[in-house]
Amino acid sequence: MSADRAPLRRALAHGEEEGGSIEFKTRLTRATHLADGRMESLAAQLRHRVLSGDGEATYVIGVDDDGAIAGISPDAFSESMDVLSLLAEEADAHIEDVETWGIENQHATESETTAAAGEGLVGIATLRDGPMLEADDEHVVVGTAGHVDHGKSTLVGSLVTGDRDDGQGGTRSFLDVQPHEVERGLSADLSYAVYGFDDDGPVRMDNPHRKTDRAAVVQEADRLVSFVDTVGHEPWLHTTIRGLVGQKLDYGLLAVAADDGPTKTTREHLGILLATELPTLVAITKTDIVSEERVAEVESEVEAMLREVGETPLPVDRHGVDAAIEEIGTVVPILRTSPVTGAGIDDLDTLFEALPKRDNDADAPFRMYIDRSYAVTGVGAVASGTVNAGTVEAGDELLLGPMPDGNFREVTVRSIEMHYHRVDKAKAGRIVGIALKGVEEAEIERGMALVPRDSQPNPVREFEAEVVVLNHPTRIGDGYEPVVHLETLSEAAQFFPEDGRLLPGDNGRTTVRFKFRPYLIEEGQRFVFREGRSKGVGTVRSTTSN
Known part of the structure; x- marks a missing residue:
């Protein structure tokens, strides 16, 4: 209001x-x-x-x-x-x-x-x-990651506005969504930003705080690039995982500060990006506050970090942007950047303008996992997230759920918005807000899904998975209880390994059982599990209906 x-x-x-x-x-x-x-x-x-x-x-x-x-x-x-x-x-x-x-x-x-x-x-x-905007088919979505205070939000703020930073992280305020984040200078939840390109080059926002500016970018650009900016602070690692696993991302952008270098959190975020098989590039930030020798030293540390996990680094300074565009996915491009001086911004623009949209499921039945919800006066409940598959249009009749009891609620799409611009429909890969009739906002929970009304979805409480244990102090046995991050859901679950145990580095099968309620789970979905220092990744192999 x-x-x-x-x-x-x-x-x-x-x-x-x-x-x-x-x-x-x-x-x-x-x-x-x-x-x-x-x-x-x-x-x-x-x-x-x-x-x-x-x-x-x-x-x-x-x-x-x-x-x-x-x-x-x-x-x-x-x-x-x-x-x-x-x-x-x-x-x-x-x-x-x-x-x-x-x-x-x-x-x-x-x-x-x-x-x-x-x-x-x-x-x-x-x-x-004229009709409502139909978004372009080459809309690229990029997920950011990196240690706290390594400048990823500041870098994205400069990209979407073209403004130089003041050296105090001023441009990062364009992405913060909570007052306490602005006050403390720390992001505590996912943030979103957008810019684009037309025949004359980048289309940026004059003032990202004005929703009309964001809408204008969506309307004017021939090609859009959206950012899902995650959280660098360790206590909110679960939110970072949600951002990287729960959104339908095309690429990952990992920030490493030149004054600090790769940290434990940097390596953890890189592991999540690679575990989700996301083509990734690394931006070395804050190059303006250290010497050339220190930048080269950090670049060498990043190269070593990548080789340790079986990835091939490609420093853009040495090999050029064209090589990065052609090889990303088989290599990890490394760029030297500074929002203060503008170093590397043009190279990032060139990359994001040229990088292809990854294959999506635009022709599959519609599916969207809900990341957040809110109520708009005069409109009602709005469910926000990234369209995982298919296409949704205003007036579509959908199912929302499963609810805690395993049932699905019949809802109707009232309208669709993308970065504050109303659109007539949204395809796989779009970050959208969908206004729904037939449900109250308080009934919508993160991790629920929207699917076509005739799809007959099955609520799943238990599934079989193949997992890789990345880190664990001892062994994983029957009844082990981590938090499973799959799509946008984060839920406590129990593991029951096929052979009775899983050791660090093991690749094995296990039954995974949600402790409190069912979700919409499908074969082939990838997930991350975490409990304290224990971490691993997995793939759903089969499901059991609730």
Whole structure:
């Protein structure tokens, strides 16, 4: 809900005019406004408003024809947005943005609850000419990793804005999502950023704090690059794992600070990236604060670290960006960077503009694991995550779950947003927020999945897996209880090894049983398990229904 009422005051002061771009509606209902004949006339009216505003119209909902603020219940406002979206589609337009304000509800009916009657809304919907944006097929998603204070967020901040850093991590603030993160200078959850490219080069944001700037990048760029920025602080390793395992990433970007060099956390993050078979590049950051000799020394340390795990390093300074583009996946490119001086930024731009989108499951049935959820006033519950497979469109009927009892909930897609821009559909690999009808936000949990309503998904409490034990102080026996990170879920589970035990370095089979509830698990999915210093990776080989 927007606190600034200036847009509402301006719209009310301007008022409805014949031949103008502003329209007042108390509310819109399916029964009345989508009836035969009515829909066509309202779509024609909407088209007229859009053309009168040179491609943009403003609809004020919850306001009477004379401009008096009425206010309607949240449910009525949601229905009005659904109807307005259908009218816009009929008029070859789309809703680009919605702002809402709470006021005393003047139009509550006897059928509405007392709570709803006290939570009236008035809102402004901005409509634009043309259909909603369809994102490009070459949208690349990059996951960042690296030790705390090694500059990965600062580097991404400079990439998406083109701004030089102030030497104090100023550009990293463009990615932080919680006030305490800004205050402490530490990221505690996943953050997201986007930039893109057109025929003239990079398309960046002037001010990433303005959601309109992010939306403009999505609208203007021919090719998009999204970043999932993870957490470097050791206590939040589980969040880093969630970011690298739970998102459908195309590439990994590992940051190593030139003043500090590779650390234990660096090696741990590299292990996760490689365990998920993610093509990875390494950025040596903070090259502006050390000598050339120290940069070369850290580069040698990174090369040695990569060789230790069977990877081939490719220093871009010596071999060039073109070699990195051609060979990434079989080699790990290493770049020297500094957001303060701008060193390496052009090389990263060249890489991200040219790197191909990895094969995805765009033709498979739709599936998305939920990473987070939130409620939007006037819209309702929104589930956010990366589309794992298939395509989703507004109006699709889906299943959400499994719920703790193993059942799935029937829901309908109300609308889809990508980096604050409404899109008509989203394909595999897109990071999106999906507004859902049929469920309350409090019922949505991380790790749940969205799938087609006719897919008959099976909730899984137990599965068979092949695992590799990367680190463990003794042996893993029956009843061992790590946390399993698979897609976006992080859940305590029990292991029951096929031969009764697993030793460090072992590759073996085990039964994995979730302790508390079932999830949607499928053969072939990879996962990470962790308990204290013990860590390993695995692949689902078969599942047992709940």
